[in-house]
Amino acid sequence: MLSCLLPLSLPALAAAQTVLDLTQVPWTLTEPTHNISIVGKVPSQAHLDLLAAGVIEEPTYGQNEIKDRWVANANFTDPTQETHLVFDGIDTFADITFCRQWIGSVDNQFRSYTFDVSSTLKSCTGPPQLKLDFTSSTSKAATANETYQCPECLGTRFEFPGRQFIRKEQCDYGWDWGPGFAPTGIWQPARIVQLPSDGIYVQNTGVDVYRQGQLNNIPPDQKQPWVLNVTLDYLGSLPDNVAVSTDICDENGDTLFKGSLEDIKMVGNQLSGNVTIDQEPKLWWPVGHGAQQLYNMTLTVTSGSNAQLAIATTRIGFRTIVLNQTPVSEEQIAKGIAPGNNWHFEINGQDIYSKGSNVIPLDPFWPRVTKEDIRDLFQSAVAMNHNMLRVWAGGVYLPDFVYDLADEMGLLLWTEFQFSDALSPVEPKFVSNIAAEAGEQVRRLNSHPSTALWCGNNENGLLLLLLELFDQSLYPAGKENFEKVFNEILVHAVFENSRSLSYLPTSTSNGYKSFDRSRERPFEIRYQDDLYAPDLAPGAQFSDNDFYNYNTSQAFTQSTYPVGRFTNEFGFHSHASYQTYVKSLPASQLSFNSSDILARNRHYETSYADLVNNAQKFDPGNQTAKSLTGQAQMSSGAALYFPTPHKQPSSPSAALFSGPNAQFAAEIHATQLFQAAFVRAQIDFYRRGAGYPERNLGALFWMLGDTWAAPTWAALNVDGRWKPLAYAARAAFESVVAAPFVDDQHGIVTWSVSSDAWAEVAGTARLEWYTWSGARVETPHAWTREVRVGATNSSALQGWEVVETLRAALPGAVGILTLDVTLEGSGERFESQRAWTPHFLSHASQVDVMVDPELDVAYDAKASAEAGEGESVFTVTAKALAGHVWLEEPEVAGKGYWSDNSFWMLPGKTSVTWTSYGRGKVDVQDWAGEVKIGSVWDLTTP
Numbered sequence: 001m002l003s004c005l006l007p008l009s010l011p012a013l014a015a016a017q018t019v020l021d022l023t024q025v026p027w028t029l030t031e032p033t034h035n036i037s038i039v040g041k042v043p044s045q046a047h048l049d050l051l052a053a054g055v056i057e058e059p060t061y062g063q064n065e066i067k068d069r070w071v072a073n074a075n076f077t078d079p080t081q082e083t084h085l086v087f088d089g090i091d092t093f094a095d096i097t098f099c100r101q102w103i104g105s106v107d108n109q110f111r112s113y114t115f116d117v118s119s120t121l122k123s124c125t126g127p128p129q130l131k132l133d134f135t136s137s138t139s140k141a142a143t144a145n146e147t148y149q150c151p152e153c154l155g156t157r158f159e160f161p162g163r164q165f166i167r168k169e170q171c172d173y174g175w176d177w178g179p180g181f182a183p184t185g186i187w188q189p190a191r192i193v194q195l196p197s198d199g200i201y202v203q204n205t206g207v208d209v210y211r212q213g214q215l216n217n218i219p220p221d222q223k224q225p226w227v228l229n230v231t232l233d234y235l236g237s238l239p240d241n242v243a244v245s246t247d248i249c250d251e252n253g254d255t256l257f258k259g260s261l262e263d264i265k266m267v268g269n270q271l272s273g274n275v276t277i278d279q280e281p282k283l284w285w286p287v288g289h290g291a292q293q294l295y296n297m298t299l300t301v302t303s304g305s306n307a308q309l310a311i312a313t314t315r316i317g318f319r320t321i322v323l324n325q326t327p328v329s330e331e332q333i334a335k336g337i338a339p340g341n342n343w344h345f346e347i348n349g350q351d352i353y354s355k356g357s358n359v360i361p362l363d364p365f366w367p368r369v370t371k372e373d374i375r376d377l378f379q380s381a382v383a384m385n386h387n388m389l390r391v392w393a394g395g396v397y398l399p400d401f402v403y404d405l406a407d408e409m410g411l412l413l414w415t416e417f418q419f420s421d422a423l424s425p426v427e428p429k430f431v432s433n434i435a436a437e438a439g440e441q442v443r444r445l446n447s448h449p450s451t452a453l454w455c456g457n458n459e460n461g462l463l464l465l466l467l468e469l470f471d472q473s474l475y476p477a478g479k480e481n482f483e484k485v486f487n488e489i490l491v492h493a494v495f496e497n498s499r500s501l502s503y504l505p506t507s508t509s510n511g512y513k514s515f516d517r518s519r520e521r522p523f524e525i526r527y528q529d530d531l532y533a534p535d536l537a538p539g540a541q542f543s544d545n546d547f548y549n550y551n552t553s554q555a556f557t558q559s560t561y562p563v564g565r566f567t568n569e570f571g572f573h574s575h576a577s578y579q580t581y582v583k584s585l586p587a588s589q590l591s592f593n594s595s596d597i598l599a600r601n602r603h604y605e606t607s608y609a610d611l612v613n614n615a616q617k618f619d620p621g622n623q624t625a626k627s628l629t630g631q632a633q634m635s636s637g638a639a640l641y642f643p644t645p646h647k648q649p650s651s652p653s654a655a656l657f658s659g660p661n662a663q664f665a666a667e668i669h670a671t672q673l674f675q676a677a678f679v680r681a682q683i684d685f686y687r688r689g690a691g692y693p694e695r696n697l698g699a700l701f702w703m704l705g706d707t708w709a710a711p712t713w714a715a716l717n718v719d720g721r722w723k724p725l726a727y728a729a730r731a732a733f734e735s736v737v738a739a740p741f742v743d744d745q746h747g748i749v750t751w752s753v754s755s756d757a758w759a760e761v762a763g764t765a766r767l768e769w770y771t772w773s774g775a776r777v778e779t780p781h782a783w784t785r786e787v788r789v790g791a792t793n794s795s796a797l798q799g800w801e802v803v804e805t806l807r808a809a810l811p812g813a814v815g816i817l818t819l820d821v822t823l824e825g826s827g828e829r830f831e832s833q834r835a836w837t838p839h840f841l842s843h844a845s846q847v848d849v850m851v852d853p854e855l856d857v858a859y860d861a862k863a864s865a866e867a868g869e870g871e872s873v874f875t876v877t878a879k880a881l882a883g884h885v886w887l888e889e890p891e892v893a894g895k896g897y898w899s900d901n902s903f904w905m906l907p908g909k910t911s912v913t914w915t916s917y918g919r920g921k922v923d924v925q926d927w928a929g930e931v932k933i934g935s936v937w938d939l940t941t942p
């Protein structure tokens with residue numbers, strides 16, 4: 001129970017519109033079974049209040065997740081007071097009492113709730129008390145199916161059963177990368193609003209920005225003027241004859257547009273109207289393709305007698321974004337594009353290559369995630385050359401401040417309705433709950449230019465595919481359930497509230513056979529059976545895919561990679577970084593397969609039988625055997641492709657891997673190098689696909705950040721520290737890149753250059769060969785070639801070579817390709833280097849001839865003084881060729897990243913810049929001497 005006693009005499013508030021912020025009043029959290037009565041907070045969750053009160057320890061430390069499991073199953077109470085009571089979010093099941101009267105029950109974490117308590121307040125005796133009685137979600141979820149009786153409601157089960165039957169963050173019940181705390185509480189701000197007799201309180205200002213005539217999912221006519229459709233969700237009542245004036249200005253305060261909304265409609269507590277903008281504003285572009293122009297918009301609501309009833313402000317950007325899934329035209333086929341359907345994003349009418357990754361919750365407890373945390377995460381994403389993030393469906397709808405930051409930083413957010421790897425009931429009450437949730441979320445996120453798409457769910461199409469393949473008895477019901485939720489309820493929630501955004505029924509599918517928005521089910525979805533239709537064009541491509549392969553012996557076998565128009569998920573897991581583990585694990589647990597680490601490896605294979613049997617994937621008492629499989633995948637990947645570490649604890653302290661845990665630190669690094677190499681090889685492959693018949697126009701790897709310190713797929717550790725994968729993504733997502741491709745069927749290697757620039761690039765590529773001591777090898781296999789790549793395309797560097805021939809001719813040598821190209825028009829230059837060895841670095845022909853490069857790193861005070869804000873320059877020197885040079889910042893450096901890391905260098909000097917995100921900044925002088933440096937050579941030596 002969470003309760004608060006409102007200290008205020010509420011009638012005093014009623015004089016004018018008054019808002020009492022419930023995050024500022026004292027709350028008490030009580031729980032009878034454990035005799036708990038402590039100070040509570042809003043927004044918060046019970047775990048966080050118990051932590052602050054010293055009742056439990058940090059939940060993500062050691063195995064506290066399991067030790068303090070009682071919290072997930074407990075029923076808490078929160079006591080507090082209005083007139084309109086407004087909750088932005090309650091997690092999840094609570095009965096709300098005000099002035100000792102029941103005012104309502106809530107059951108959906110993803111909706112806001114408002115209660116008119118005017119009459120309750122009038123009859124209140126004593127100070128008004130607001131009380132929320134929470135029921136543990138785990139007990140609700142466990143019994144919900146007794147009501148629904150839904151046999152086709154299959155879903156992967158992690159730590160608690162029944163997540164698909166409740167509307168709560170799905171990964172609160174565990175996931176294959178994270179813990180399951182099933183938290184409870186008022187997780188979003190709450191307030192009491194008292195209205196004057198003639199005024200309203202605007203809860204949400206939604207602005208849908210589109211080109212006249214635009215409709216969802218169809219590329220609009222870019223020559224049409226812009227239309228703004230404004231929707232205000234409000235509390236209170238309005239007279240019949242209201243007017244809404246609007247004023248739009250840029251960051252300098254210069255007016256773009258002044259006018260009044262037309263066609264004003266009032267339905268329920270929504271006021272809507274539209275206006276056509278006769279000026280051509282500056283467009284908003286994603287990062288890398290132009291500026292992020294934003295405009296402030298002020299809306300003034302007045303009555304017929306001109307009395308001002310409300311003022312609302314919001315920020316908008318002008319852009320069109322469409323997920324183009326239209327059939328491939330004859331003209332496109334003539335250009336070499338495979339028949340079928342398109343599947344790519346178009347921004348302001350231009351095809352864009354989507355580069356990025358997937359986002360999961362940053363913390364198991366959202367109330368402690370700050371704006372700064374998100375800014376740091378996005379700063380990393382931009383530095384990793386991302387232009388898109390996929391907001392994955394097993395978390396929450398992210399708050400507005402997240403979209404504000406994405407608007408400012410130019411990141412497109414592929415946004416999903418929160419349904420993941422499970423089919424939910426279609427019972428009428430459940431369906432109306434999710435329809436209300438969806439409509440509210442679409443209106444809330446409409447005005448953000450960063451909102452790129454509404455997608456129905458994560459991987460439910462794949463779940464349905466499992467049914468289709470393995471269980472014909474459940475398939476018809478499962479398909480009907482899927483169609484109802486994802487091709488009817490949610491699609492209409494989008495189309496009724498937005499014309500600017502495309503809808504995609506599920507993250508991975510075979511696309512659609514036809515689309516007609518006037519149908520009750522607008523998409524005629526292409527199911528698996530449809531792929532066997534006899535009239536399908538050979539080589540036809542319809543959509544996107546996701547791809548995982550844990551057979552590490554195939555990691556670089558190009559023919560195992562999927563060929564499609566877009567790849568929305570792909571990745572591999574690695575250990576968290578050593579410095580990150582240290583903060584979350586006792587010293588005794590710092591080894592590869594310690595019991596705490598095994599308990600944190602939640603990656604087990606799922607079979608169809610597990611799904612039908614509702615089998616628990618994580619068993620707190622018996623995780624070892626299952627976890628060892630995931631652990632072994634990491635070590636086998638490292639061992640197959642990188643030198644195997646065998647460290648002595650006595651390594652000198654300056655070495656990259658030193659101290660009593662040197663062996664573990666080196667093993668961690670090897671798993672991370674493998675993860676980075678595997679993901680990079682795939683990014684290269686998908687990007688090259690831009691110039692292939694599949695016309696691949698997107699690669700979003702799994703996944704950007706972590707939720708705790710554990711073996712996971714993340715590129716960034718939970719504390720923000722970059723893994724090698726983050727640097728590999730930064731390099732692989734450069735606008736123009738060169739990459740080697742080994743065709744495993746013919747044993748040949750070719751190099752190709754990919755570009756996502758919107759103009760042609762031209763220049764040269766030069767391949768040279770070196771020994772590990774750094775000497776250039778004179779060989780006919782060295783060459784210089786001309787490069788020319790069209791807009792958003794790829795092109796092969798002429799010629800190919802037989803890998804076996806290179807292995808014989810150049811044993812133990814390293815090929816380094818230098819790319820130097822210029823963008824037509826702007827003259828912008830792209831330079832990069834890429835190393836490739838005919839044998840993997842684990843092979844004796846490489847390991848046996850590696851030389852100690854005697855790496856050194858030194859702070860360059862003079863260059864740093866001339867560098868930008870937050871930047872510090874370091875000089876790296878090498879005496880021999882060094883592979884995967886790794887600079888490791890000490891913990892005190894705080895969050896930031898190196899301009900390059902895990903790079904190759906020839907003997908000599910190079911400069912590397914550290915960019916600090918600046919929070920709690922420690923002067924670089926204080927830590928510059930603690931930067932460690934090493935390379936792949938350090939794995940080979942004791």
Ligand SMILES: *[C@@H]1O[C@H](CO)[C@@H](O)[C@H](O)[C@H]1NC(C)=O
Binds near residue numbers: 139
């Ligand atoms: C919490 O409430 C539910 C529903 O009333 C009940 O089944 C469960 O036993 C309660 N849990 C505890 C720990 O009291």
Ligand SMILES: *[C@@H]1O[C@H](CO)[C@@H](O)[C@H](O)[C@H]1NC(C)=O
Binds near residue numbers: 145150153
């Ligand atoms: C839900 O109930 C149905 C019908 O009783 C049953 O067949 C199904 O296995 C249950 N599903 C889950 C996930 O509990």
Ligand SMILES: *[C@@H]1O[C@H](CO)[C@@H](O)[C@H](O)[C@H]1NC(C)=O
Binds near residue numbers: 249295296
């Ligand atoms: C919008 O208004 C805010 C607050 O007045 C101001 O800080 C910001 O610069 C403005 N932005 C734009 C794009 O006009």
Ligand SMILES: *[C@@H]1O[C@H](CO)[C@@H](O)[C@H](O)[C@H]1NC(C)=O
Binds near residue numbers: 227262273274275276
């Ligand atoms: C504005 O809304 C009205 C009523 O919905 C509609 O008829 C009209 O076409 C809209 N105007 C524009 C420019 O879209």
Ligand SMILES: *[C@@H]1O[C@H](CO)[C@@H](O)[C@H](O)[C@H]1NC(C)=O
Binds near residue numbers: 229273274443496497
């Ligand atoms: C404007 O949006 C509202 C809901 O958000 C919708 O009911 C209305 O039809 C829209 N108007 C137009 C012209 O699209």
